Amino acid sequence: MQQSNPNLDRADLTLLLAIREHGSLAGAAATADVVPSVITKRLAALEARLGLKLFQRTTRRVVPTPEGDALCERALGLLAGFSAMEAELQERQKEPVGRIRLAATFGFGRLWLGPALAEFQARHAQLDVQLQLVEQLPDLAVDGFDGAVWLWAVRGQRASEWTGRRLARNQRVLAAAPDYLRRRGTPASIEELAAHDCLVVRENEQFDVWRLQRERDRSEARVRVGGRLSSNSGELVRDWCLAGHGIMLRSLWDIAGALASGELLRVLPGYAMVDADIHWLAPHTPSTPKRIKLLVDFLAERFRAEPWKPKVRHGKNS
Numbered sequence: 001m002q003q004s005n006p007n008l009d010r011a012d013l014t015l016l017l018a019i020r021e022h023g024s025l026a027g028a029a030a031t032a033d034v035v036p037s038v039i040t041k042r043l044a045a046l047e048a049r050l051g052l053k054l055f056q057r058t059t060r061r062v063v064p065t066p067e068g069d070a071l072c073e074r075a076l077g078l079l080a081g082f083s084a085m086e087a088e089l090q091e092r093q094k095e096p097v098g099r100i101r102l103a104a105t106f107g108f109g110r111l112w113l114g115p116a117l118a119e120f121q122a123r124h125a126q127l128d129v130q131l132q133l134v135e136q137l138p139d140l141a142v143d144g145f146d147g148a149v150w151l152w153a154v155r156g157q158r159a160s161e162w163t164g165r166r167l168a169r170n171q172r173v174l175a176a177a178p179d180y181l182r183r184r185g186t187p188a189s190i191e192e193l194a195a196h197d198c199l200v201v202r203e204n205e206q207f208d209v210w211r212l213q214r215e216r217d218r219s220e221a222r223v224r225v226g227g228r229l230s231s232n233s234g235e236l237v238r239d240w241c242l243a244g245h246g247i248m249l250r251s252l253w254d255i256a257g258a259l260a261s262g263e264l265l266r267v268l269p270g271y272a273m274v275d276a277d278i279h280w281l282a283p284h285t286p287s288t289p290k291r292i293k294l295l296v297d298f299l300a301e302r303f304r305a306e307p308w309k310p311k312v313r314h315g316k317n318s
Contacts, residue, residue: 168303197246
């Protein structure tokens with residue numbers, strides 16, 4: 001006697017989930033656009049093949065047995081995998097379409113990410129790219145973002161919620177206007193910063209402690225700085241620095257133009273704060289759509305050479 005084949009196919013899994021969702025064979029039949037007797041026969045044949053009772057029938061409702069409920073839970077994952085695989089295969093065969101929704105900080109988003117996204121969209125005309133500039137990193141999954149381009153890697157508890165990739169290295173450097181250095185002199189050592197007017201951004205509890213790394217040997221130095229001007233706005237601190245009010249610590253990407261033009265000069269160019277790399281962050285998902293992979297690869301290629309690192313002028317004795 002030939003044994004029946006207990007293997008399940010996609011149609012079987014879809015049938016089980018439809019019955020559980022509707023709680024009735026009639027509801028599952030309406031979804032499949034067939035008469036209820038067809039669903040009854042298919043379920044009976046499936047239970048016979050498996051040798052398991054998958055649903056309990058009552059006069060009012062069809063309820064999954066523990067075995068049926070466990071099978072339905074597995075079916076959810078398997079069907080999601082099928083859908084993801086099909087979507088990936090379809091994307092490989094055609095130009096990517098759809099929407100990409102991103103978050104980024106105001107400064108980097110406007111100066112560097114915005115122009116890059118415009119070029120990317122021009123290459124892929126079927127894509128809609130939405131960039132939202134924000135002060136604080138949003139909850140990417142809850143707020144419906146595909147990803148974020150952020151200036152620091154996420155650490156701690158929230159890091160487990162996202163996947164990440166470093167797009168480019170960046171560093172914060174010391175800079176001042178030529179007029180300030182003419183009036184006050186150029187510091188020749190880290191220790192001398194304490195005697196200067198330093199412009200600080202109040203972004204954490206220790207905003208007035210600068211942790212610098214010497215590029216030559218990677219040794220670290222800490223200096224407590226002070227000054228009569230401080231703000232929670234990095235852009236305002238940059239404006240004060242350009243106006244000659246003191247020395248600031250600022251990302252290279254933000255002041256590249258001012259350094260190249262001579263509006264600002266590097267101070268102690270052998271030192272930098274190396275905590276401001278550019279990162280891609282995205283919610284954890286079973287698979288990554290082609291359009292997102294293309295974007296991340298594009299951004300990594302665009303920023304890999306650190307285009308914000310021009311030839312710069314240095315202050316004297318630095």
